[in-house]
Amino acid sequence: MKKKLLYFLIFIPGLLLSSCEKEKLGNPPASTVADFSYTISNNGYAPCEVTFTNSSLNAGGYLWNFGNGLTSTDSNPVVIYDTPGLYTVTLTCTAENNVYYNKLVKTLVVNIKDPMAGLTQVLYFTSRNPEGGGVHLVYLTDGVPQVQDFEPVELSRPYGIAVDTAHSKVYVSDYSLGVIYRFDADGKNPVRILDYAVPGQEIVDSPEALMVAGDKLYWGRPGGIYRCNLDGTSPEVYISTEGTVPEYPIDMQYDEESGKIYLVNDRTDYTGGYFTCDFTGSGMTEVIPDIDGTAIEVDTEANKVYMAVYPVDGTAVTEGGVYICNTDGSGLAKIGDYGSKATWGMTIDQERNKLFWGYKISNSNPDGKIIRSNLDGSGQEDWLTGVSPHAMQIAWIKL
The missing domain is CATH 2.120.10.30 (TolB, C-terminal domain)
Incomplete structure (x- = not known):
């Protein structure tokens, strides 16, 4: 019984000390997460207008690559695609905080359909x-x-x-x-x-x-x-x-x-x-x-x-x-x-x-x-x- 009481008296102060140390660390820095979606006009057939909607979190800036030779730093760009094809679109965000769990790049493939296909x-x-x-x-x-x-x-x-x-x-x-x-x-x-x-x-x-x-x-x-x-x-x-x-x-x-x-x-x-x-x-x-x-x-x-x-x-x-x-x-x-x-x-x-x-x-x-x-x-x-x-x-x- 004495041994158990001694163990309890040693464990409780240690636990309290550990809790105090965690409070001193504070909340971790917010991560940056790149994300976007898009909508296409003309039912996706070329020529068409693609509107990109940026839903990234905690980003300091943006760099878009639209896969057609064009780039942009706008938040929500609109791009016209004249030629059918598969376009790899990449959004790269600038991080607000340098933390290892940032996700700075988002990539989607945009399919611009050929209006003459099957015609x-x-x-x-x-x-x-x-x-x-x-x-x-x-x-x-x-x-x-x-x-x-x-x-x-x-x-x-x-x-x-x-x-x-x-x-x-x-x-x-x-x-x-x-x-x-x-x-x-x-x-x-x-x-x-x-x-x-x-x-x-x-x-x-x-x-x-x-x-x-x-x-x-x-x-x-x-x-x-x-x-x-x-x-x-x-x-x-x-x-x-x-x-x-x-x-x-x-x-x-x-x-x-x-x-x-x-x-x-x-x-x-x-x-x-x-x-x-x-x-x-x-x-x-x-x-x-x-x-x-x-x-x-x-x-x-x-x-x-x-x-x-x-x-x-x-x-x-x-x-x-x-x-x-x-x-x-x-x-x-x-x-x-x-x-x-x-x-x-x-x-x-x-x-x-x-x-x-x-x-x-x-x-x-x-x-x-x-x-x-x-x-x-x-x-x-x-x-x-x-x-x-x-x-x-x-x-x-x-x-």
């Missing part, structure tokens, strides 16, 4: 023949073009075509029949989504220009620009030009970045002209008055407009052909010829910097061709012969 570049075009018309596609390669036909449908004058890349659909309008068809991107499963003979769909009569923007299909006809849902439901007047110009948009293009519509107005029965307006129709401006344009294409990267124009005395175009100008109408110049019949189709291959347009000898016999040139009109070649080409459009699309 095929295709030229779509319509044609006329003595029995009616057809729709076709050509895979764009550096080899000889090979034409593939869509499933046949009733056609007479297929003057309009538009491609919905988001849903892999192709739309074709027929001026004479007053109808619009929708196809799968490979030319299968045609559906007549609008027919002016159907009650409630009369506003699709005489459709020519076609375009897809967002979740709507738009077409030009006498009286302005009209639209519907992509399945043909809810057709309505979108931009009315009743009693004013342009009376009949026969071809049009939309530049999503600038929010502009570019169009040519029919001159056979109306006043003609090259026009621009905002997407809502406001600011409608006749850029080049009175010209008789039948097709239009816009190079949004170079701010250039291409038009097929018939000659009209007293206008800016007295010699028919394929013309180029700036989007504001300046610098108008002829760069090519078309055949004896109207050219209804033009399109641009941005991959190879080429312009395509139709060259017709007759309205429906396969005696025409599609001409391809450089974007300035030089280097012209007969790219595809033995066809009567009408509307055309190039797209990268999932088949």
Whole structure:
């Protein structure tokens, strides 16, 4: 018993002394911990904007390396990635305290997706023949073009075509029949989504220009620009030009970045002209008055407009052909010829910097061709012969 009491008397003072010593040491210095997260715009497809959110602790400074040759010392930087790929992003923090348990570096891999992955570049075009018309596609390669036909449908004058890349659909309008068809991107499963003979769909009569923007299909006809849902439901007047110009948009293009519509107005029965307006129709401006344009294409990267124009005395175009100008109408110049019949189709291959347009000898016999040139009109070649080409459009699309 005495031994136990002695041990207790020795142990308790030792424990108290140890506790006092720990209190004298104080709290350890705060460590620095590097950490961050990020969000990506455009669903992660290039080009996109990556916003980095810094959640590091007790850091005196930051050094970012974004894996693309750029660095930053900002706390929460925003970086634009233009090219697809895997980017190793490293955040290095400056420590507030020199302690061994600092974690000064955080690394994450950012995956910028390729918007063209799984997509095929295709030229779509319509044609006329003595029995009616057809729709076709050509895979764009550096080899000889090979034409593939869509499933046949009733056609007479297929003057309009538009491609919905988001849903892999192709739309074709027929001026004479007053109808619009929708196809799968490979030319299968045609559906007549609008027919002016159907009650409630009369506003699709005489459709020519076609375009897809967002979740709507738009077409030009006498009286302005009209639209519907992509399945043909809810057709309505979108931009009315009743009693004013342009009376009949026969071809049009939309530049999503600038929010502009570019169009040519029919001159056979109306006043003609090259026009621009905002997407809502406001600011409608006749850029080049009175010209008789039948097709239009816009190079949004170079701010250039291409038009097929018939000659009209007293206008800016007295010699028919394929013309180029700036989007504001300046610098108008002829760069090519078309055949004896109207050219209804033009399109641009941005991959190879080429312009395509139709060259017709007759309205429906396969005696025409599609001409391809450089974007300035030089280097012209007969790219595809033995066809009567009408509307055309190039797209990268999932088949």
